Amino acid sequence: MFNPCYPFTRELLDSMVSKEVVHFVRSTYPRGIPKDDAEYKGSFLISHYHNPAEAERHYNAIRHDANRFHYDARIKEHLEKLYTAADQPAGYKIYSRIMIPGIEKKITTLFKENTKRYLHRNTDWDLKGKVTITPFLYFQLGELYTRISYQGDEIKFKFEDLENS
Incomplete structure (x- = not known):
């Protein structure tokens, strides 16, 4: 499967939060599954939203996804979890919905x-x-x-x- 997305990084998260983007929705992301990775545990897409209603709409639309989560970066624990995701923990591939340039x-x-x-x-x-x-x-x-x-x-x-x- 073709994956056009840029990895979710600390720099990206910092940039978004500095622009007052505080709503993020995590969903399972099959396009991010690596080939031949023995330590693979999961692949996720972190979608960012300025508008809380749009984030809630996305979250509610993926009720079937056991990995879904709606983060509010104003909540300390949520922001810490986002930074953990941005560090790309071993076995996980985490992407933003931002496309790779070009x-x-x-x-x-x-x-x-x-x-x-x-x-x-x-x-x-x-x-x-x-x-x-x-x-x-x-x-x-x-x-x-x-x-x-x-x-x-x-x-x-x-x-x-x-x-x-």
């Missing part, structure tokens, strides 16, 4: 054929000739989505649909 270019290259197949099956777009389509990635409630625009039309769908095309 990832769209990499996705355009890696998933070129998948994108063609997906668009051919799911749109009536005329993509003949030298047309370059760049998928834009974003997160919604901890799930990775793709947005593609072409000549004024736009479609949005789960990234896994593109991966599996």
